[in-house]
Amino acid sequence: MEQxxxxxxxxxxxxxxxxxVLDKLSxxxxxxxxxxxxxxxxxxxxxxxxxxxxxxxxxxxxxxFDGKDITDLPPYRRQVNTVFQKYALFPxxxxxxxxxxxxxxxxxxxxxxxxxVLEMLExxxxxxxxxxxxxxxxxxxxxxxxxxxxxxxxxxxxxxxxPLGALDLKLRKxxxxxxxxxxxxxxxxxxxxxxxxxxxxxxxxxVVVMNQGRIQQIGSPEDIYNEPxxxxxxxxxxxxxxLDGVMLADYRAEFSGREFACVDKGFARNQPVQVVIRxxxxxxxxxxxxxxxxxxxxxxxxxxxxxxHVDCDGKEWLIHSTQxxxxxxxxxxxxxxxxxxxxARMEE
Amino acid sequence: xxxxxxxxxxRTYVVLIFCVMYLPILVLAVFSFNESKSRTVFxxxxxxxxxxxxTNRMILSALALSLVVALVSAVVAxxxxxxxxxxxxxxxxxxxxxxxxxxxxPVVNPEIITxxxxxxxxxxxxxxxxxxxxxxxAFFGLPTLLIAHITFNLPxxxxxxxxxxxxxxxxxxxxxxxxxxxxxxxxxxxxxxELTPAILSAxxxxxxxxxxxxxxxYFNCGTLQTLPIAIYSMxxxxxxxxxxxxxxxxxLVILAIILISNALDSRRYKREQSLGKAGxxx
Amino acid sequence: MIKSKAAASPYLVWMVIFIVAPLLIVAYYxxxxxxxxxxxxxxxxxxxxxxxxxxxxxLAAEATAICLVLAFPVGYFLSRLRASKQHIMxxxxxxxxxxxxxxxxxxxxxxxxxxxxxxxxxxxxxxGPFRMINTAGAVVLGMVYxxxxxxxxxxxxxxxxxxxxxxxxxQDLGASTLGTFTRVLLPLSGPGIATGITMVFVPSVSTFxxxxxxxxxxxxxxxxxxxxxFLGNSYNFNMGSAMSLVxxxxxxxxxxxxxxxxxxxxxxxx
Numbered sequence: 001m002e003q004x005x006x007x008x009x010x011x012x013x014x015x016x017x018x019x020x021v022l023d024k025l026s027x028x029x030x031x032x033x034x035x036x037x038x039x040x041x042x043x044x045x046x047x048x049x050x051x052x053x054x055x056x057x058x059x060x061x062x063x064x065f066d067g068k069d070i071t072d073l074p075p076y077r078r079q080v081n082t083v084f085q086k087y088a089l090f091p092x093x094x095x096x097x098x099x100x101x102x103x104x105x106x107x108x109x110x111x112x113x114x115x116x117v118l119e120m121l122e123x124x125x126x127x128x129x130x131x132x133x134x135x136x137x138x139x140x141x142x143x144x145x146x147x148x149x150x151x152x153x154x155x156x157x158x159x160x161x162x163p164l165g166a167l168d169l170k171l172r173k174x175x176x177x178x179x180x181x182x183x184x185x186x187x188x189x190x191x192x193x194x195x196x197x198x199x200x201x202x203x204x205x206x207v208v209v210m211n212q213g214r215i216q217q218i219g220s221p222e223d224i225y226n227e228p229x230x231x232x233x234x235x236x237x238x239x240x241x242x243l244d245g246v247m248l249a250d251y252r253a254e255f256s257g258r259e260f261a262c263v264d265k266g267f268a269r270n271q272p273v274q275v276v277i278r279x280x281x282x283x284x285x286x287x288x289x290x291x292x293x294x295x296x297x298x299x300x301x302x303x304x305x306x307x308x309h310v311d312c313d314g315k316e317w318l319i320h321s322t323q324x325x326x327x328x329x330x331x332x333x334x335x336x337x338x339x340x341x342x343x344a345r346m347e348e
Numbered sequence: 349x350x351x352x353x354x355x356x357x358x359r360t361y362v363v364l365i366f367c368v369m370y371l372p373i374l375v376l377a378v379f380s381f382n383e384s385k386s387r388t389v390f391x392x393x394x395x396x397x398x399x400x401x402x403t404n405r406m407i408l409s410a411l412a413l414s415l416v417v418a419l420v421s422a423v424v425a426x427x428x429x430x431x432x433x434x435x436x437x438x439x440x441x442x443x444x445x446x447x448x449x450x451x452x453x454p455v456v457n458p459e460i461i462t463x464x465x466x467x468x469x470x471x472x473x474x475x476x477x478x479x480x481x482x483x484x485x486a487f488f489g490l491p492t493l494l495i496a497h498i499t500f501n502l503p504x505x506x507x508x509x510x511x512x513x514x515x516x517x518x519x520x521x522x523x524x525x526x527x528x529x530x531x532x533x534x535x536x537x538x539x540x541x542e543l544t545p546a547i548l549s550a551x552x553x554x555x556x557x558x559x560x561x562x563x564x565x566y567f568n569c570g571t572l573q574t575l576p577i578a579i580y581s582m583x584x585x586x587x588x589x590x591x592x593x594x595x596x597x598x599x600l601v602i603l604a605i606i607l608i609s610n611a612l613d614s615r616r617y618k619r620e621q622s623l624g625k626a627g628x629x630x
Numbered sequence: 631m632i633k634s635k636a637a638a639s640p641y642l643v644w645m646v647i648f649i650v651a652p653l654l655i656v657a658y659y660x661x662x663x664x665x666x667x668x669x670x671x672x673x674x675x676x677x678x679x680x681x682x683x684x685x686x687x688x689l690a691a692e693a694t695a696i697c698l699v700l701a702f703p704v705g706y707f708l709s710r711l712r713a714s715k716q717h718i719m720x721x722x723x724x725x726x727x728x729x730x731x732x733x734x735x736x737x738x739x740x741x742x743x744x745x746x747x748x749x750x751x752x753x754x755x756x757x758g759p760f761r762m763i764n765t766a767g768a769v770v771l772g773m774v775y776x777x778x779x780x781x782x783x784x785x786x787x788x789x790x791x792x793x794x795x796x797x798x799x800x801q802d803l804g805a806s807t808l809g810t811f812t813r814v815l816l817p818l819s820g821p822g823i824a825t826g827i828t829m830v831f832v833p834s835v836s837t838f839x840x841x842x843x844x845x846x847x848x849x850x851x852x853x854x855x856x857x858x859x860f861l862g863n864s865y866n867f868n869m870g871s872a873m874s875l876v877x878x879x880x881x882x883x884x885x886x887x888x889x890x891x892x893x894x895x896x897x898x899x900x
Contacts, residue, residue, distance in 0.1 A: 084795045088793060091796075362708075365704055375741060376740075431641065458853075458878075464874055465655065465656045468655045469648070472655055562839070567860060575730075583732060595733040
């Protein structure tokens with residue numbers, strides 16, 4: 001499936017006070033997709049978003065929108081709209097006027113404005129709130145106003161800067177689904193910034209993992225989760241066991257003092273690698289019957305599963321299992337070839 | 349690129365405004381060193397005007413009076429005003445609103461109104477007093493000046509201290525009671541220390557307003573001269589570079605006070621920050 | 631919290647005697663003649679001075695408008711600076727205010743005089759001399775100069791509450807620089823504008839020092855009239871009280887005007 005590219009960043013460099021925030025960043029964003037920039041704070045994800053929105057002038061590099069160079073275009077002339085981190089609603093305007101703000105600037109006639117604002121308020125579930133003061137609304141409602149205010153202008157791309165950060169967990173889950181629904185209904189591109197990997201994996205078509213001003217990996221949530229390209233991604237995407245090992249031959253890896261079958265190939269003989277094993281992919285078996293043996297250091301009940309720290313060969317392993325073990329108990333651990341993921345070792 | 353031009357324009361504009369704001373002060377300072385009495389042509393450097401300023405009886409006694417009036421009125425206003433704040437906070441909403449609105453009068457009224465209305469009161473009282481032989485027939489002077497200054501200082505104390513009192517966590521007062529303080533002890537041991545910064549800043553505000561006040565004093569000083577009134581009478585005589593010398597000294601004193609308090613502030617700020625960081629690390 | 635209403639009693643007594651009573655006495659004098667009997671003559675007589683009242687209102691309004699236009703960009707600029715720089719710049723704004731305003735006004739006398747510094751400097755370029763002192767323009771200049779900080783500070787305070795993201799949101803939704811100014815910046819600065827207008831207009835309309843020092847005899851203002859009635863040659867307390875009363879009404883009207891404008895702008899918030 002060949003997708004059109006709507007926004008394209010080429011060799012973008014951004015510096016604040018001489019410090020490089022984005023370092024020659026290049027990225028193509030597919031049209032009509034839900035793209036998430038994921039990374040720890042200070043990784044440059046918000047800056048990248050602001051470059052697309054036009055709020056940050058890159059020191060060098062080019063921003064293309066639908067094939068046209070928009071690098072020098074001010075924000076108010078770009079076909080993108082932004083949902084800001086703390087909403088940035090206009091406190092002096094009510095809900096209706098907030099949403100109508102962009103349409104009024106386009107000088108549409110009053111009837112058309114009214115029609116589109118009401119329609120959009122209905123889409124975000126705020127029918128009947130038109131006359132309400134925005135300062136009197138709950139966080140979730142303000143969030144919806146902010147989204148409606150952006151979407152009503154029918155942008156080609158909607159930028160969302162950690163829009164759910166200020167909401168509580170339950171509301172956040174609700175809004176995640178809601179945003180996904182809106183993106184499909186509107187059939188436009190959403191670029192979403194978050195530091196929450198779970199959020200990124202739930203909502204996105206494409207995840208862009210960033211760290212220190214550079215892109216670490218681009219891919220579907222499944223790719224990112226199952227095939228992390230380096231230890232940073234593996235670690236950031238979820239708690240993982242990351243071990244140093246050696247690739248003996250195609251399909252043969254050695255770590256933790258033992259040889260394992262795996263599904264990776266194409267590495268040099270005896271190449272040092274890093275091995276990623278997800279905590280939920282380790283099977284707990286009675287001691288002596290597993291490929292590895294370890295001693296349970298502690299057990300925490302997490303609702304769906306037990307989280308265990310297991311000492312194995314002097315290294316601490318994280319295991320998620322539905323089977324409870326006692327502290328101090330010796331257990332066996334089995335790992336299937338499919339569960340072992342090999343990465344080239346990162347050069348420090 | 350366009351936004352950079354705009355920023356440059358903005359900066360130039362602000363610099364220009366500041367230049368205009370400081371130009372007159374600079375002019376005053378420069379001509380305080382002028383040999384001749386000319387206010388426009390600089391003929392040569394001299395410190396004579398500073399010398400004659402310090403032997404000028406009128407100015408020195410005016411300065412002394414200003415300081416006395418400022419100190420006394422600030423102390424009285426601070427004490428009475430702080431007490432008032434505590435008392436008012438115990439009252440109902442309606443009385444609070446009424447008292448606040450009346451207290452606002454001297455703040456929002458033009459100073460000249462506050463000045464003449466007090467003057468009229470004193471004239472009225474004097475007319476009453478003149479019927480009794482025993483009472484003095486002229487009481488315009490220090491008493492009226494002090495009363496006037498206390499009156500316009502009081503609202504500033506109340507409006508500075510009462511927000512602090514409202515913000516204060518009432519539980520610390522209750523905690524003091526819980527730990528065995530009598531209400532009186534709790535007030536002096538816990539509440540008052542908590543209010544001290546606000547009270548202190550109210551006191552300083554009173555001092556500066558009092559020293560700076562001209563209009564209200566002008567109507568209520570009788571034959572006395574505070575520093576601003578002395579300055580006024582000097583400007584009426586027009587040519588007197590002593591005024592320039594006086595302005596320069598006043599400006600330098602203010603500058604010094606501000607710089608010192610600023611330095612203290614930033615030192616405290618830095619210390620707090622480093623403490624905060626150390627706390628985080630722990 | 632602390633139940634001791636009695637602590638307020640010294641202040642309450644003071645307030646009644648020295649704030650309430652004097653104003654009542656002003657009203658009493660305004661409506662009586664020298665013998666103490668009721669009359670409306672004082673109020674009616676103010677009509678004779680209508681030109682002075684009109685001049686005061688006009689000059690004060692001019693000064694307030696100029697202050698607003700001059701101060702707005704300064705307030706905005708200050709509010710967008712980094713916190714540490716804001717502190718220093720605020721000090722710079724306030725520092726001249728700490729100088730006694732008589733001295734500041736006196737400095738302008740030497741600048742504006744016919745053979746003053748400005749004319750001397752212009753003379754080097756073969757310009758002038760211009761007549762500047764003792765004109766209405768000089769009075770307005772004096773007002774603007776003395777009260778400009780009173781406009782900058784409330785504007786700055788109001789604008790620090792406007793988050794950068796609000797301005798960015800306006801641009802994001804298609805507002806140009808001008809659009810952002812009229813649709814977002816101006817309405818959100820409403821409370822600051824209202825406070826600033828009051829703080830500049832009230833002292834300007836009631837001043838008698840600025841007009842006396844920079845305006846010469848030709849530019850009498852309400853303040854001068856009142857001063858003349860109490861301490862000057864006219865010496866008529868009843869007349870002076872009537873004028874004071876009218877001045878208070880003017881100030882009250884101005885304040886209710888600005889506060890209504892303030893509420894209107896903040897409707898969305900309330």
